[in-house]
Amino acid sequence: MHIILASASPRRRELLSQIGLEYEVAPSTVKEEMEGALPAEIVQGLAVQKAEDVFRKMKEAGAKDFLVIGADTVVSLEGAVMGKPADVEDACRMLDSLQGRTHQVYTGVALLGEKEGGAAFRRIFHEKTDVTMYPMTKEEIAAYVETKEPMDKAGAYGIQGRCAAHIEKIDGDYNNVVGLPAGRLYQELKKCGI
Amino acid sequence: MHIILASASPRRRELLSQIGLEYEVAPSTVKEEMEGALPAEIVQGLAVQKAEDVFRKMKEAGAKDFLVIGADTVVSLEGAVMGKPADVEDACRMLDSLQGRTHQVYTGVALLGEKEGGAAFRRIFHEKTDVTMYPMTKEEIAAYVETKEPMDKAGAYGIQGRCAAHIEKIDGDYNNVVGLPAGRLYQELKKCGI
Numbered sequence: 001m002h003i004i005l006a007s008a009s010p011r012r013r014e015l016l017s018q019i020g021l022e023y024e025v026a027p028s029t030v031k032e033e034m035e036g037a038l039p040a041e042i043v044q045g046l047a048v049q050k051a052e053d054v055f056r057k058m059k060e061a062g063a064k065d066f067l068v069i070g071a072d073t074v075v076s077l078e079g080a081v082m083g084k085p086a087d088v089e090d091a092c093r094m095l096d097s098l099q100g101r102t103h104q105v106y107t108g109v110a111l112l113g114e115k116e117g118g119a120a121f122r123r124i125f126h127e128k129t130d131v132t133m134y135p136m137t138k139e140e141i142a143a144y145v146e147t148k149e150p151m152d153k154a155g156a157y158g159i160q161g162r163c164a165a166h167i168e169k170i171d172g173d174y175n176n177v178v179g180l181p182a183g184r185l186y187q188e189l190k191k192c193g194i
Numbered sequence: 195m196h197i198i199l200a201s202a203s204p205r206r207r208e209l210l211s212q213i214g215l216e217y218e219v220a221p222s223t224v225k226e227e228m229e230g231a232l233p234a235e236i237v238q239g240l241a242v243q244k245a246e247d248v249f250r251k252m253k254e255a256g257a258k259d260f261l262v263i264g265a266d267t268v269v270s271l272e273g274a275v276m277g278k279p280a281d282v283e284d285a286c287r288m289l290d291s292l293q294g295r296t297h298q299v300y301t302g303v304a305l306l307g308e309k310e311g312g313a314a315f316r317r318i319f320h321e322k323t324d325v326t327m328y329p330m331t332k333e334e335i336a337a338y339v340e341t342k343e344p345m346d347k348a349g350a351y352g353i354q355g356r357c358a359a360h361i362e363k364i365d366g367d368y369n370n371v372v373g374l375p376a377g378r379l380y381q382e383l384k385k386c387g388i
Contacts, residue, residue, distance in 0.1 A: 019359040129363075134381055164369055165213040165380035169323075174368040175358055186359035187328055 001113070001194055002066040006054040011160065012071060015180045021189075028053035028070065039076040040126045043108030046072035048124060051110035059114075067113035067194060073179050075155030076104040085156045091145045094156040099166070100135035103155070104128055105177045109185060111192065123188050127181035129172030131159070136166050195307070195388055196260040200248040205354065206265060209374045215383075222247035222264065233270040234320045237302030240266035242318060245304035253308075261307035261388060267373050269349030270298040279350045285339045288350040293360070294329035297349070298322055299371045303379060305386065317382055321375035323366030325353065330360050 005012060008027035016023050030053035035045040051070025058066055075082040077097060085091035108126040115121065136144075144163060150156035157163040159170075159177045175182040199206060202221035210217050224247035229239040245264025252260055269276040271291060279285035302320040309315065330338075338357065344350035351357040353364075353371045369376040 015358070018355065020356055134377060159368075161212065162214055164209070164376040167367065167377045169366050169377075170368060171365045172363050173361065174353075174364060182358040183328060183361045183363075 001115075002063065003194075004054060004058065004066060004068045006050045006068050006070040009071075009179055011179045015175050015178060015182050016069075019182050019186055023069075026054050026057070026068075032072075039074055039079075039081050039104065039106040040108070040128070042081060043072045043074055043106045044110070044124050044126050045108070046070075047108035047110040047126075048112075051112045055112045064114065064118075065116045067111060067189075067192075069185075070110040070112070071107055071180050073105065073107040073154050073176075076106060077101075078103075082155045084152060084154055085150060088145055088151075091150040091156040092141055095136065095141045095144065095150065096138075098155060098157070099133050099141070102130050102132040105131055105155070105172075107176045107179060107181055109181065109188075111188060113192065113194075121192055123192060125184065125188065127173050127176040127184050129170055129174070129176045131170050131177060132168045134166050134168050140166070195309075196257065197388075198248060198252065198260060198262045200244045200262050200264040203265075203373055205373045209369055209372060209376050210263075213376050213380055217263075220248050220251070220262075226266075233268055233273075233275050233298065233300040234302070234322070236275060237266045237268055237300045238304070238318050238320050239302070240264075241302035241304040241320075242306075245306045249306040258308065258312075259310045261305060261383075261386075263379075264304040264306070265301055265374050267299065267301040267348050267370075270300060271295075276349045278346060278348055279344060282339055282345075285344040285350040286335055289330065289335045289338065289344065290332075292349060292351070293327050293335070296324050296326040299325055299349070299366075301370045301373060301375055303375065303382075305382060307386065307388075315386055317386065319378065319382065321367050321370040321378050323364055323368070323370045325364050325371060326362040328360050328362050334360070 003023040004026050006028045028050035047070040051068045055068045111123040149161045173181045197217040198220050200222045222244035241264040245262045249262045305317040343352050343355045367375045
């Protein structure tokens, strides 16, 4: 079966490779619209929008026996959702609100596929991981933002990068924080017979 | 200050680089002797042995203003300690005992240093992370062991490698499972004024 990742994220690509999947990349071009109020609804909704966009294009191109993976990740602090920072000030503000406490990272995943005989399948799920950060000083936050690592990441940090120095612990799947819950994804693909 | 990693592990090197530390590598050549019965005592004891070996050599070479980092990691299942597998059968046996349940990973760290004026410092600590694995079939275990990834790793798995597909969740520091608790290490170095 042909696997297509509907995301341009290099981190999601690396995670698929890490667990040994072969895939192609076809980022969705849909204008994403946040739906729902709860973080879990939002990430699942955005994952579905991305996957449906690429699924439709695959069908139009006459593809058969394929699976599209859509995913979206947000950070949630006491229920308030954070996406990627708008600018340097926004990144500093986000990090200052996250440091010294525990927040949640949600990744939603949509698996939309069509098997050889034409049978469609659809699985949508999310994983939540609690992340606890050590306290960070203003100077530490400024130095971290200066690395530019925060700018393209939900919540303005990369757990797999320099920010590892400031992470006390997590509770849940680590790769879910990176951008794709690799363990759950593998288990769901098994259930789909892939 | 000159930082020396008393370990040949490429994963520990990568973690130090990830959090932005500059260091040199000087693996200890000491014959490691397990001391103590509890996993925390064992890893701290081995970390100290490695760091002391390199510290002594640095002193003999007339080094000043330096810090040696020693570390050791073991897996513990219901209190029984697992190191690296002896062979393929041992790796399969370890993975079969870990799959479908929760175990503990302990990494002990020893920081032995001497500051500019000659003042010595010494900090020894450990971190514990709970790791929960999804159930694995005999076929999945055999396929994973065939990748050879398990052979040089405590507990016969690499959470940062292919085994990510089989990890349900963790509770604690992820990098502690990889081989060095990067967050705690950074905080301890700060306390040492480094």
